[in-house]
Amino acid sequence: MVKMLLLFIVLTFGAGLQVKGQFVAAPGSHDFAISSESQLSLLKLKETQVNNLQSYNEVLKTHLRKINLAIKHSEDLLKAPAHNLLFGFKLLRHVYKDWPQYLQLFKKALGTKEISVSQELLIQQPTSTDFEESLGAIYRLQTVYNLDPYDMAEGILDGKDYNLKNWSIDECLILGLMHQYLKHYNESENWFQLALYYHENHPNPDELKIKLWKYPNLLEYLMEANKGLGRYLEAIKFAKELLSILPNDSYMLKQLEKLEHLQASPPELTKTRRDYQIQKEICSKRYRKKSTNLLCHLVDWTPFLQLAPLKMEELSMETEISIYHDFLGEKDIEILKDASRPKLQRNEHLSWNCSCKIAKLSSSSHDIARKINGLILDVTGFRAKGNQMLEVINYGMAGNYNPDDTAKSTTYDNVNALIFLSNAEKGGEIVFPSRQIKVKPRKGSMLVWENIKDSVIYHQCPILKGNMWVSNKVLN
Known part of the structure; x- marks a missing residue:
């Protein structure tokens, strides 16, 4: 286990890893994992x-x-x-x-x-933080969407083959080590078995000679994973195979003795705490549209809207949730994204559960922000109360922007207006679990909802496929 941990530290460039089971950002990052815009510079x-x-x-x-x-x-x-x-x-x-x-x-x-x-x-080059955050993104996606390791390694997402170059032994190995570090032995065993499969079927074995790790390392990791799962006979098999190659390996000799004792007197295994379980439940659940007295009508209550009325769909009356279709046109969307690109930056004060970069645009500095702020106030009927800021959010790998699963999102009542600036092929939905509502991103539409004091009523699912932008405004 010591050797495995040391190799994991080397492969992750010495990055810090865990607080409450989550990945902790070390200093220095180019934000490659948290923003699709930053990934362009990586290409x-x-x-x-x-x-x-x-x-x-x-x-x-x-x-x-x-x-x-x-x-x-x-x-x-x-x-x-x-x-x-x-x-x-x-x-x-x-x-x-x-x-x-x-x-x-x-x-x-x-x-x-x-x-x-x-x-x-x-x-x-990507830093240890960039690499660490990419690991966290893959971990979140695999957990929330129950992704199969073989499909992931073969470039298959949601049943669709994207004809990508397969992952190598290295990608399978590092993901197995990550799960092993978190004591998720079932997942680590799956990734190590996949690494072993790619090793045994490698078209050019000479390439493997320059790797930091060797075949005995794989056997050790598989031994550790099966030991963690309580499969002691399987673990003994891998230990013996390693010792047939390295008969004087002192660590494995000690492990073999322990495994034989465990097989004779197996202990009761404890379950490891799983992360993202709330998000997994929320995002995997199917929400049926309720048959109620909710309305769908045209909004035309200002002179501007009388010229170009918008279709507004009420999603909930218990807590006010509505969606305005075709709120923003393609031209304004691109102008807004272009204005925000130079200002996108990491927000260090957000919780760990955020994979995005945010730009803040003021009405006084940007014509497009002033125009959109005006449109939001016209459509929602809110009066301007000094908040002239408009947030533009660009997501990265497994991008989401959620309240903490265990914390309260607000200490006061307010209203959120969220404009979808792009579509998402898979994921990215806004979910209101207590109202049984899930809203799929639709470019140009605006979602408006009320935040009730001391409650968390919405979550956003991680993006599995596609590139996503949104604009957010808080109406006090």
């Missing part, structure tokens, strides 16, 4: 790195061509007849003049420009 970084590697490859190939010419020249001299005056002079001249030049080929510093570029790119 550009990858392109730059590939181009730099190709340039380095050309430098090496040019140098290799010179070496091959030197070899050919020397080998041609070996074919000449011995004890020949002319050949003797040619050989003497060749060794005297050419070989000092060949020595310079050995000494030549290759790819110094490319090495310098690569070193400069290091500061743009």
Whole structure:
């Protein structure tokens, strides 16, 4: 277990991991995991790195061509007849003049420009926090949506094959280690079995020789996972296979002795606390539309709306929840997103359950914010009370923006207006569990609901597929 933990620390670059079972952000991040906009710069970084590697490859190939010419020249001299005056002079001249030049080929510093570029790119590389947050995102998605490890590794989501390049042993290994660290042994065993499958069926075994981990490591992890599950005979099998490779492994010798004792007197296993269980229940549940006296009508109570009335659908009367369809057009949506991009930033004061970046736009500084703030007030009938700010939120991997599962969302009554600035293929729904309502993101629509004092009435499901933007305004 000690060796496994050390490898996990190395693979996660020493990142801090757990508070209340959740992933804790370490200092320094490029926000690659929490914003799709930030991921665009990661793709550009990858392109730059590939181009730099190709340039380095050309430098090496040019140098290799010179070496091959030197070899050919020397080998041609070996074919000449011995004890020949002319050949003797040619050989003497060749060794005297050419070989000092060949020595310079050995000494030549290759790819110094490319090495310098690569070193400069290091500061743009994902940090331990970026990597840690990406692990947290995968963990949240797998938990909330019951994703199958094999489907995930094969690029299949929600039954659809996206024809992506399969995950490698490395991705399966690190996710198995993550679940093992959290004592989710069933999930860790699944990921390790998948890693073992990819190892045994690897098309080029020589590639595996340069890995930090080796085949015995996989056997150790599978032993630990089965031990955690109480499958002691299976754990003994993996321990014995490892010892057949490394017969003097002191750690495994001790583990084998413990496993044989556990098999003889199995203890009662305790269940590990599961995270995201509330969110999993909320997002996996199907909510049937109630047959009530809820209304769907056109909103035209201002001169502007009389020219372009909006369709408003009441979703709840018990707590006021309504959706305004086609509230914002495509042009205004793109202008709003463009205005917000330079201002997107991480909000360190939000809870751990947030995978997004937020931009705050004021009416006094941005025409589009002033226009949309005015539209919101016109449609909802609220009067302006000094709040001129409009939030624009861009989500990342498993993006969501929820109140804490155990905390209260507000200490006062207010109303939220949430505008969907994009669609989401899967996930991203706003759910009001106490009202049995789930709202799917629909680009351009605006969801308005009342927050009642000292209560949490809404959640947002993690985004499984797609890129999502929303705009939020709190109406006091």
